[in-house]
Amino acid sequence: MSEREMVRDLSEGEILRRILARTGRATVTEVGPGDDAAVLAVTGSVVATTDTLVDGPDFRREWSTGYDLGWKAAAVNLADVAAMGARATSLLVALAVPGETPVGEIEAMADGLREACDTLAPGCAVVGGDLTQSSVLTIAVTALGDTDGRPPVLRSGARSGDVVAIAGDMGVSARGLDMLFERYDGSPPALDELRDADRHAVERHLRPRPPLTSGPVAAAAGATAMMDVSDGLALDASRIADASNVTLDLHASALGDDPSLALRGGEDHALLATFPPAAVPADFREIGRVLPRADAPVTVDGSPYRGHGGWDPYRDWSSPTP
Amino acid sequence: MSEREMVRDLSEGEILRRILARTGRATVTEVGPGDDAAVLAVTGSVVATTDTLVDGPDFRREWSTGYDLGWKAAAVNLADVAAMGARATSLLVALAVPGETPVGEIEAMADGLREACDTLAPGCAVVGGDLTQSSVLTIAVTALGDTDGRPPVLRSGARSGDVVAIAGDMGVSARGLDMLFERYDGSPPALDELRDADRHAVERHLRPRPPLTSGPVAAAAGATAMMDVSDGLALDASRIADASNVTLDLHASALGDDPSLALRGGEDHALLATFPPAAVPADFREIGRVLPRADAPVTVDGSPYRGHGGWDPYRDWSSPTP
Numbered sequence: 044m045s046e047r048e049m050v051r052d053l054s055e056g057e058i059l060r061r062i063l064a065r066t067g068r069a070t071v072t073e074v075g076p077g078d079d080a081a082v083l084a085v086t087g088s089v090v091a092t093t094d095t096l097v098d099g100p101d102f103r104r105e106w107s108t109g110y111d112l113g114w115k116a117a118a119v120n121l122a123d124v125a126a127m128g129a130r131a132t133s134l135l136v137a138l139a140v141p142g143e144t145p146v147g148e149i150e151a152m153a154d155g156l157r158e159a160c161d162t163l164a165p166g167c168a169v170v171g172g173d174l175t176q177s178s179v180l181t182i183a184v185t186a187l188g189d190t191d192g193r194p195p196v197l198r199s200g201a202r203s204g205d206v207v208a209i210a211g212d213m214g215v216s217a218r219g220l221d222m223l224f225e226r227y228d229g230s231p232p233a234l235d236e237l238r239d240a241d242r243h244a245v246e247r248h249l250r251p252r253p254p255l256t257s258g259p260v261a262a263a264a265g266a267t268a269m270m271d272v273s274d275g276l277a278l279d280a281s282r283i284a285d286a287s288n289v290t291l292d293l294h295a296s297a298l299g300d301d302p303s304l305a306l307r308g309g310e311d312h313a314l315l316a317t318f319p320p321a322a323v324p325a326d327f328r329e330i331g332r333v334l335p336r337a338d339a340p341v342t343v344d345g346s347p348y349r350g351h352g353g354w355d356p357y358r359d360w361s362s363p364t365p
Numbered sequence: 366m367s368e369r370e371m372v373r374d375l376s377e378g379e380i381l382r383r384i385l386a387r388t389g390r391a392t393v394t395e396v397g398p399g400d401d402a403a404v405l406a407v408t409g410s411v412v413a414t415t416d417t418l419v420d421g422p423d424f425r426r427e428w429s430t431g432y433d434l435g436w437k438a439a440a441v442n443l444a445d446v447a448a449m450g451a452r453a454t455s456l457l458v459a460l461a462v463p464g465e466t467p468v469g470e471i472e473a474m475a476d477g478l479r480e481a482c483d484t485l486a487p488g489c490a491v492v493g494g495d496l497t498q499s500s501v502l503t504i505a506v507t508a509l510g511d512t513d514g515r516p517p518v519l520r521s522g523a524r525s526g527d528v529v530a531i532a533g534d535m536g537v538s539a540r541g542l543d544m545l546f547e548r549y550d551g552s553p554p555a556l557d558e559l560r561d562a563d564r565h566a567v568e569r570h571l572r573p574r575p576p577l578t579s580g581p582v583a584a585a586a587g588a589t590a591m592m593d594v595s596d597g598l599a600l601d602a603s604r605i606a607d608a609s610n611v612t613l614d615l616h617a618s619a620l621g622d623d624p625s626l627a628l629r630g631g632e633d634h635a636l637l638a639t640f641p642p643a644a645v646p647a648d649f650r651e652i653g654r655v656l657p658r659a660d661a662p663v664t665v666d667g668s669p670y671r672g673h674g675g676w677d678p679y680r681d682w683s684s685p686t687p
Binding site for chain 2: 073074078079080081082083084085088089090091092093094095096097099100101123124126127129133135136137139170171172173175176177178179181183185186187188190195197198199269270271
């Protein structure tokens with residue numbers, strides 16, 4: 044029965060009740076879902092960010108289950124909070140879904156949201172949401188965090204002489220996406236038939252695991268700049284370089300088996316940071332140095348990086364002049 | 366040139382720059398748009414809510430300009446913050462737009478967001494956003510507010526003997542929507558040909574003006590319950606009644622020229638509140654009394670309300686069994 048139940052068969056209120064029964068409760072909650080708005084305790088300043096997943100440019104439903112989508116929508120937003128050096132506390136989820144969506148898929152999405160929070164950012168949960176109907180499945184998530192009194196870590200603070208360091212994957216998600224395009228164009232991925240490393244890459248692409256707790260660790264250690272790597276290491280490194288008016292020189296030998304993949308690969312949501320040389324915490328590994336600003340924002344072993352800069356989801360998906 | 370420029374002709378970054386050039390700066394901003402997340406100062410607890418406008422169920426582009434949509438997306442979310450008794454401080458806007466959308470329409474939307482904030486909630490502004498491509502224009506807004514140390518006003522605190530009072534319009538938006546359906550189905554509204562009251566109603570429907578500053582006033586005066594009237598006075602009054610386990614008896618004589626319209630009409634985003642009899646502030650006018658719980662959650666002059674309960678956007682728009 045419940046497998047055949049579609050979103051259009053139920054009222055908005057009933058579907059929201061089913062979702063909220065699965066999303067848990069954030070530790071900061073003073074007033075939870077069900078009133079006009081949530082009310083949340085804060086100790087420092089509030090960190091707030093929003094990011095949307097749209098069916099088509101951002102995911103394919105033959106590759107991603109409802110659970111995967113819920114997980115990913117949480118993870119990518121929580122990573123932006125961590126990248127400020129803050130502790131992620133809560134999510135608000137605006138869901139626009141086609142009427143013929145199975146209710147079970149929406150419930151699985153709620154499970155994915157909850158488990159991503161429990162796994163990556165314990166204490167964080169969905170505190171509010173909205174459900175609308177649309178012909179295009181759209182998941183807009185706002186993530187909130189708390190600086191706990193520490194100054195936020197911006198993109199603009201990197202100084203010549205700092206170490207460039209990273210916590211999290213480099214190129215793994217891109218490898219997974221390549222695998223999906225090569226082997227499963229139009230069909231669900233049969234993970235059992237993949238080698239371990241390939242399966243791992245596909246799983247990470249579908250359910251990213253950014254090292255969220257390393258964000259506050261970096262802030263406490265004195266990180267001078269930080270951001271999460273969503274559009275590729277090279278492109279995101281250039282953003283820190285431009286904001287800080289420095290050049291980031293990366294060491295090819297520190298970029299793993301496939302430095303080119305590491306440099307272009309997006310959606311790992313690793314935390315890229317710069318630290319004074321003596322301050323790099325154990326969560327992070329050194330991958331380069333900050334130099335005085337040269338022509339190129341990013342160099343690899345001293346040479347300007349010339350590869351594909353990364354992923355502009357808008358331009359890469361549909362521009363008539365790519 | 367710029368009139369013919371479409372969203373698909375520009376990069377996501379360029380469009381975001383154009384939007385952010387128009388959205389102003391919130392007074393709470395410590396770190397504004399351009400980093401991984403915004404950072405905002407808070408004095409009390411944070412109030413957070415999200416609501417989405419989707420082309421089709423929530424608006425029609427022949428009726429609403431980009432400016433109207435920006436204004437409305439801000440106003441409906443800010444009203445939920447005010448309904449908690451909080452001061453609205455900031456908005457995050459997740460925009461999913463078709464590639465063939467004129468850039469000028471997006472810029473107008475940014476203007477509408479800014480002017481709604483400036484008019485209704487001075488000091489509030491857009492602090493973050495996201496732009497994605499979708500075949501369906503979708504505006505998901507998260508509004509944040511600050512309790513400034515006052516306890517939030519919930520739906521559940523109304524007590525028998527309290528006065529029921531309202532700040533803002535009753536039925537005006539519904540009258541405007543009726544007018545649009547009757548006279549402008551499929552065409553832009555020609556406001557010049559309408560009588561003053563009708564034109565006013567259409568304008569309020571397209572650009573609602575909830576009395577946001579009355580929210581904190583009600584909280585400071587000791588409101589026992591409050592919510593914003595988005596789905597109709599009768600339906601929303603029943604929500605306070607159910608949450609508080611009381612009955613709200615409304616006085617037909619206090620519901621204006623057309624009590625039936627006032628009771629069913631949604632989207633005015635008036636603030637409906639209950640107060641101890643001596644505590645009703647000047648912003649609010651009395652429209653009823655709180656009684657011990659009877660069978661009906663809402664009565665009008667003592668008789669159970671039997672009309673259409675209000676607007677369930679999901680069910681009313683598309684259910685195969687209305």
